[in-house]
Amino acid sequence: MKKELLIASALVGSLGLAGVAEAATATMSGHQRVGVQGTDVDSADASNTSSQLSGFTVSISETTDSGITISTGFDLAEENGGLDASGLTLAFASGAKLDLIEAGNAATTHVATVPSGSGEFLVTAGTVSNAPSAITFADAGDNVGFEFHTAADAFGVEGLKASISFSTNGDAANTTGNHTDAGMYSVGASYVSTAGDSTVTIGAGMYQGSSTATDSLDDTEAFVISASAVTGNLTIGLGYANGTDMGTGSTTNVDGEATAWTVTGASVVTAGAKYVSGDMTLSVGVVDGSGNDGAAEAAVTGSDDSYNATSASVDYAVASGVTATVGYSAIQRGDDGASVTANSGSSWYIGATVSF
Amino acid sequence: MKNIFNIIIILTSLILISSCASNGEKKDTSELYAKSQTRGAIIERSGTTMGGDATQASRDLRIQDAENRLRSGGGLFGKTGGINLLGGNEKNQTTSIGMPINPYLWKASLETIDFMPIASADPFAGMIITDWYSQADVIDERCKLNIYIKGVELKTSNLKVNSFCQKLSSSNNWVSNSIDTQTNTKLENTILNKAKKIKLTQN
Numbered sequence: 001m002k003k004e005l006l007i008a009s010a011l012v013g014s015l016g017l018a019g020v021a022e023a024a025t026a027t028m029s030g031h032q033r034v035g036v037q038g039t040d041v042d043s044a045d046a047s048n049t050s051s052q053l054s055g056f057t058v059s060i061s062e063t064t065d066s067g068i069t070i071s072t073g074f075d076l077a078e079e080n081g082g083l084d085a086s087g088l089t090l091a092f093a094s095g096a097k098l099d100l101i102e103a104g105n106a107a108t109t110h111v112a113t114v115p116s117g118s119g120e121f122l123v124t125a126g127t128v129s130n131a132p133s134a135i136t137f138a139d140a141g142d143n144v145g146f147e148f149h150t151a152a153d154a155f156g157v158e159g160l161k162a163s164i165s166f167s168t169n170g171d172a173a174n175t176t177g178n179h180t181d182a183g184m185y186s187v188g189a190s191y192v193s194t195a196g197d198s199t200v201t202i203g204a205g206m207y208q209g210s211s212t213a214t215d216s217l218d219d220t221e222a223f224v225i226s227a228s229a230v231t232g233n234l235t236i237g238l239g240y241a242n243g244t245d246m247g248t249g250s251t252t253n254v255d256g257e258a259t260a261w262t263v264t265g266a267s268v269v270t271a272g273a274k275y276v277s278g279d280m281t282l283s284v285g286v287v288d289g290s291g292n293d294g295a296a297e298a299a300v301t302g303s304d305d306s307y308n309a310t311s312a313s314v315d316y317a318v319a320s321g322v323t324a325t326v327g328y329s330a331i332q333r334g335d336d337g338a339s340v341t342a343n344s345g346s347s348w349y350i351g352a353t354v355s356f
Numbered sequence: 357m358k359n360i361f362n363i364i365i366i367l368t369s370l371i372l373i374s375s376c377a378s379n380g381e382k383k384d385t386s387e388l389y390a391k392s393q394t395r396g397a398i399i400e401r402s403g404t405t406m407g408g409d410a411t412q413a414s415r416d417l418r419i420q421d422a423e424n425r426l427r428s429g430g431g432l433f434g435k436t437g438g439i440n441l442l443g444g445n446e447k448n449q450t451t452s453i454g455m456p457i458n459p460y461l462w463k464a465s466l467e468t469i470d471f472m473p474i475a476s477a478d479p480f481a482g483m484i485i486t487d488w489y490s491q492a493d494v495i496d497e498r499c500k501l502n503i504y505i506k507g508v509e510l511k512t513s514n515l516k517v518n519s520f521c522q523k524l525s526s527s528n529n530w531v532s533n534s535i536d537t538q539t540n541t542k543l544e545n546t547i548l549n550k551a552k553k554i555k556l557t558q559n
Binding site: 028105 | 386396403412414423552
């Protein structure tokens with residue numbers, strides 16, 4: 001516990017030391033992403049619009065006598081979202097870390113990032129095709145939870161880190177046919193090593209969730225594995241995930257239902273490369289996802305939904321904290337083997353991100 | 357899959373708990389981790405302060421912000437993102453070169469008593485002696501401090517504070533108060549706290 005100086009003696013009083021118990025350190029940061037995005041959806045004429053997304057964060061931290069750093073904060077603006085508190089993190093002197101409340105997902109923490117084109121692309125997902133579009137497709141969580149991270153070189157293995165997380169949505173009551181994530185636990189680990197001139201990162205994790213829908217035949221569950229290799233200025237990455245995703249809100253989905261749908265056999269393969277040349281970063285990425293969607297309480301039938309995306313971008317670091325981006329993405333979505341033209345097409349983006 | 361998952365959870369928990377007890381000497385692998393491409397590592401070294409990790413959308417935003425900071429070398433105000441709302445930048449103000457005492461304790465001591473006049477400060481002997489000091493509204497009382505820093509390690513036993521206070525008597529003589537060990541301890545704690553903060557800030 002922090003030992004604070006109180007007015008306890010003549011010396012403290014006369015020397016004005018009563019106020020030495022300092023406030024925690026507070027930092028504010030944020031970003032603004034401004035640009036123009038063009039969209040050419042297969043079922044409609046091409047259009048373009050502006051994209052302005054803001055983020056503003058205040059973080060607060062303090063270190064105790066024993067060297068434990070306690071940090072918290074809140075995002076005042078989170079792009080299209082509003083206020084979002086950040087829970088509590090305890091960083092121990094050993095290098096281990098514990099996230100409490102608003103904890104993350106251990107599997108996601110250790111996923112090796114796979115390069116892809118950057119920018120704001122506007123081929124909307126819609127509700128018909130529910131194929132997964134990212135290897136972290138089902139890593140839900142709840143505010144009531146924790147994530148524990150080991151220090152570096154976990155278990156005495158050089159380059160190994162691991163995490164475990166758990167969250168429970170205790171305030172969501174079980175009902176018949178209405179899905180909400182009731183809880184999720186997850187483990188993740190990553191290993192980084194050198195191989196010749198390359199640094200290779202391998203990350204993997206598993207997660208298992210539960211649904212409030214008592215008649216659901218499925219639960220959210222998946223495993224993910226990805227690898228990334230950095231050789232000089234070139235980074236290449238590859239990722240794979242497989243499992244079952246659950247959700248709500250697909251009111252127009254012919255396979256599912258608004259209150260509880262499931263995507264069984266959901267799998268995603270992603271690959272990408274990034275090359276840094278001076279202040280310029282060139283990125284390309286592909287994603288191939290599929291899965292069979294349907295109502296959660298019934299056996300899923302029909303063919304798989306599909307998601308295929310190719311993206312590319314050029315990012316130019318104009319100044320410290322300022323990046324200009326030109327990006328392009330082509331997306332094809334399918335529902336039970338048929339193309340969903342309203343949610344397929346191409347999109348481009350020209351914009352800048354300014355961070356502070 | 358659930359059973360396998362439960363077994364993995366239990367095994368991992370046991371290993372995590374057992375790893376907390378290990379206290380062996382470790383090789384410096386920070387260079388290796390500096391090239392790690394995991395989401396966690398990228399977020400950690402980017403300096404992003406975005407939080408709120410309970411939802412997938414927040415997690416995606418956070419990694420996006422982190423990657424952009426790494427691409428552009430940080431934020432508008434330098435490599436570490438953000439502006440310190442309380443002001444002050446204690447970085448690069450402490451050096452241990454040639455000092456036989458702990459530099460953090462030294463700097464913290466000077467900062468803690470910076471409102472007092474210094475009679476003598478010798479970094480090689482690790483000694484700070486203040487002059488007599490009276491608060492403006494308590495002019496009949498004065499105090500001075502002797503601070504000794506005795507070693508290079510940042511630990512309690514390497515710091516000793518002795519305070520001396522006097523009160524002005526009715527005959528206009530300064531009369532020494534009895535030594536207040538509690539105040540000395542509190543002052544030591546204040547300096548130690550500040551030293552830890554400086555160290556953590558610089559690291």
